[in-house]
Amino acid sequence: MQSSLSKNHSAANGSPANGKPEPGFTVVGGQRETLLESLREIWRFRGLILELVRRDLKVRYKNRVGGILWSLFPPLMQVLTITLMVKFFLTQVSNYSAYLMAVMFLWQFFQNTLLDASQSLIHNAQLVRKIYFPRAILPLVNFISNLLHFFIAFAFTLCYFFVVPISDPIYPKNLSWTLLWTLPIVCGVGMLALGLGYLMAYLATIYDDVKFLSITVLGLFFYAVPIFYPIERVAAQPAIYPFYMLNPMATWMVGFQRALLPPLSDPGGSPPISFGDVAPWLGVATFSSVVILVLGFWIFERSKWTMMERL
Amino acid sequence: MMNAVSHSLESHGEAHGESQSEAQNFNFGAADNAIELENVSKNFVVYHRERSVKSAVLKVLVWQLPRKEHFTALENISFCVSKGQTVGVVGKNGQGKSTLLSLLARIYRPTKGRVTMRGRIASLLELSAGFQPEFTGYENIYLNGVIYGLTRAEIDAKIESIAAFAGVGEHLTQQVKHYSSGMLARLGFAIASHVEPDILLVDEVLAVGDAEFQDKCFAKLQEFKAHGVTIFVVSHDVRALRRVCDRVIWIENHRIKMDGPAPQILDAYEKTR
Numbered sequence: 001m002q003s004s005l006s007k008n009h010s011a012a013n014g015s016p017a018n019g020k021p022e023p024g025f026t027v028v029g030g031q032r033e034t035l036l037e038s039l040r041e042i043w044r045f046r047g048l049i050l051e052l053v054r055r056d057l058k059v060r061y062k063n064r065v066g067g068i069l070w071s072l073f074p075p076l077m078q079v080l081t082i083t084l085m086v087k088f089f090l091t092q093v094s095n096y097s098a099y100l101m102a103v104m105f106l107w108q109f110f111q112n113t114l115l116d117a118s119q120s121l122i123h124n125a126q127l128v129r130k131i132y133f134p135r136a137i138l139p140l141v142n143f144i145s146n147l148l149h150f151f152i153a154f155a156f157t158l159c160y161f162f163v164v165p166i167s168d169p170i171y172p173k174n175l176s177w178t179l180l181w182t183l184p185i186v187c188g189v190g191m192l193a194l195g196l197g198y199l200m201a202y203l204a205t206i207y208d209d210v211k212f213l214s215i216t217v218l219g220l221f222f223y224a225v226p227i228f229y230p231i232e233r234v235a236a237q238p239a240i241y242p243f244y245m246l247n248p249m250a251t252w253m254v255g256f257q258r259a260l261l262p263p264l265s266d267p268g269g270s271p272p273i274s275f276g277d278v279a280p281w282l283g284v285a286t287f288s289s290v291v292i293l294v295l296g297f298w299i300f301e302r303s304k305w306t307m308m309e310r311l
Numbered sequence: 312m313m314n315a316v317s318h319s320l321e322s323h324g325e326a327h328g329e330s331q332s333e334a335q336n337f338n339f340g341a342a343d344n345a346i347e348l349e350n351v352s353k354n355f356v357v358y359h360r361e362r363s364v365k366s367a368v369l370k371v372l373v374w375q376l377p378r379k380e381h382f383t384a385l386e387n388i389s390f391c392v393s394k395g396q397t398v399g400v401v402g403k404n405g406q407g408k409s410t411l412l413s414l415l416a417r418i419y420r421p422t423k424g425r426v427t428m429r430g431r432i433a434s435l436l437e438l439s440a441g442f443q444p445e446f447t448g449y450e451n452i453y454l455n456g457v458i459y460g461l462t463r464a465e466i467d468a469k470i471e472s473i474a475a476f477a478g479v480g481e482h483l484t485q486q487v488k489h490y491s492s493g494m495l496a497r498l499g500f501a502i503a504s505h506v507e508p509d510i511l512l513v514d515e516v517l518a519v520g521d522a523e524f525q526d527k528c529f530a531k532l533q534e535f536k537a538h539g540v541t542i543f544v545v546s547h548d549v550r551a552l553r554r555v556c557d558r559v560i561w562i563e564n565h566r567i568k569m570d571g572p573a574p575q576i577l578d579a580y581e582k583t584r
């Protein structure tokens with residue numbers, strides 16, 4: 001009996017002359033890899049991750065420019081609809097569409113990463129049942145390709161700020177260094193989405209209706225984050241505001257919006273909120289996002305073998 | 312050096328209990344073993360229930376927990392395959408052959424025991440598993456090559472040879488969804504056979520395609536053998552196994568019934584049918 005329990009055969013187990021460890025593996029019943037080993041295995045398969053991302057992007061942007069524009073279309077329609085609705089039925093907020101668009105694409109990124117990841121094992125069941133690779137790379141691939149797509153949408157948003165409103169564009173007048181904060185915030189949203197995605201991917205192998213449930217829940221969640229109403233309205237309710245901001249996605253969205261745009265000039269009686277006012281909450285959101293990512297990944301890794309049997 | 316063929320002639324005996332005591336004959340840990348299975352068992356849990364959150368919530372409300380059943384697919388399997396051997400597995404449907412192959416391909420983890428593989432593995436389990444229907448033949452060669460563990464540069468070097476072996480000509484620039492199943496199998500086999508594996512896992516794929524393509528597959532398998540590749544084949548086709556295998560393992564009732572040189576075992580197996 002060998003005492004080595006390592007998954008990949010190391011040099012001790014007869015390596016070929018070139019000094020590289022011989023490929024292969026040892027799997028022992030009832031034993032799990034540590035999280036570190038899982039991460040190392042994912043890194044070993046980075047070539048496959050790249051190729052699968054390439055596949056995703058190719059499918060999405062089949063005819064280059066048209067594909068990109070087409071994929072921006074649904075969130076833009078949503079922006080247009082909500083802007084019109086607010087314009088006609090609710091109180092006026094200046095540059096409403098800019099504030100809305102800033103967070104709409106971020107929300108799309110979160111939602112699509114989560115939904116894609118939750119279905120990733122099922123979509124790739126053919127592959128997963130036949131060929132070995134670390135299963136955790138599938139949600140990761142969804143995350144990366146959605147992130148790349150988000151950056152396209154983000155570039156579009158920034159261009160939009162330079163032209164709207166035409167008489168007096170928001171940018172470059174309001175351009176500030178806080179813009180750089182958007183990058184760590186996007187990372188935070190990514191961690192949150194990926195963690196929840198791992199969790200959903202795991203649940204989706206147990207229950208068949210996870211997809212419909214998550215669409216429903218995300219639809220409700222849409223109202224629990226400051227997308228179409230300004231955060232000032234929430235902050236005006238001191239009893240609710242702290243609990244509201246405990247939701248990391250709400251904090252990420254406010255932070256993102258206010259890193260890009262100045263506080264509202266006409267928040268309807270409530271005091272305006274700037275990026276600086278949100279900053280302390282970003283720490284809380286970072287903490288909860290990291291916890292969710294680690295927890296989601298751990299649950300996924302813990303059951304990655306049995307998940308295969310249920311597919 | 313103790314070769315796997317020499318000891319395995321003794322067979323695991325008709326009585327199942329003996330296989331445990333045979334275990335010390337196995338040469339576990341030897342560097343020239345490509346495949347080692349040490350007292351491997353595989354159970355599956357089968358849940359009898361609706362797979363939905365809705366029903367789960369309702370069941371908790373009326374306090375009715377899911378009933379689960381264990382199903383043993385493989386029980387206490389031990390064998391070693393030394394490097395360069397070609398091993399066939401026979402047995403009726405539902406006796407655990409495919410589970411065995413999935414264990415070797417690292418799709419499942421054994422419930423008990425240890426599985427060790429030494430070398431680069433390519434599995435011809437389902438040739439078109441990794442195909443993206445919207446992609447062209449060429450794009451799929453790259454995608455599948457990477458799935459099999461090649462790098463892009465390695466595929467660049469081999470692309471001509473893969474295209475030639477697939478023999479689907481002009482169609483490589485077309486989307487794979489327009490391919491016939493025979494063409495898919497050709498392309499899949501062409502890619503998998505260019506992985507340059509140390510261990511090749513084959514599942515029933517010898518039965519696809521026309522006679523000409525099958526001959527091509529056999530020729531390729533012989534070429535692999537000549538290069539010292541360890542081949543593990545699961546098949547119902549006794550004639551095909553006779554053509555390629557040195558050794559055959561007969562699985563019945565989720566255990567190894569016999570293990571030895573191909574002609575003897577296959578003769579014995581055919582007699583029971």
